[in-house]
Amino acid sequence: xxxxxxxxxxxxxxxxxxxxxxxxxxxxxxxxxxxxxxxxxxxxxxxxxxxxxxxxxxxxxxxxxxxxxxxxxxxxxxxxxxxxxxxxxxxxxxxxxxxxxxxxxxxxxxxxxxxxxxxxxxxxxxxxxxx
Numbered sequence: 001x002x003x004x005x006x007x008x009x010x011x012x013x014x015x016x017x018x019x020x021x022x023x024x025x026x027x028x029x030x031x032x033x034x035x036x037x038x039x040x041x042x043x044x045x046x047x048x049x050x051x052x053x054x055x056x057x058x059x060x061x062x063x064x065x066x067x068x069x070x071x072x073x074x075x076x077x078x079x080x081x082x083x084x085x086x087x088x089x090x091x092x093x094x095x096x097x098x099x100x101x102x103x104x105x106x107x108x109x110x111x112x113x114x115x116x117x118x119x120x121x122x123x124x125x126x127x128x129x130x131x
Contacts, residue, residue, distance in 0.1 A: 035067030042066050 017051045042063045048054055055063070061074045076082065106122045107129075113122075 038066040039064055039068060 004020070043055075046055065046059070046063060058078050059075050064073045064077070104114060104119070106126045109122065109126075111118060111122050113119075
């Protein structure tokens with residue numbers, strides 16, 4: 001299994017962290033940019049019911065046929081090559097109290113108003129409080 005570490009880039013001042021997690025766009029994903037968008041769109045269209053069993057490996061392989069070529073995607077899905085990575089990140093989210101997506105946090109505050117104005121206001125409040 002490949003070692004995948006979350007990167008936490010610092011601001012130029014070195015005092016802020018920014019984390020961006022684009023699910024599934026790791027490893028070889030950059031070589032399949034257009035395929036990834038179609039695959040992602042189809043995953044959301046075929047999303048199973050909440051708290052259900054999820055999609056089978058065979059169904060994931062069918063959805064991946066939206067544009068990802070080669071047998072490596074099917075081999076990866078069936079072998080569970082990223083199972084540990086997904087389990088680890090899922091547990092991190094659970095431990096952090098994240099119960100839905102998307103989740104945007106400024107400091108320790110989970111934002112509920114994800115409009116541009118809401119985000120701007122939250123950032124301004126956090127910046128003012130940090131001074």
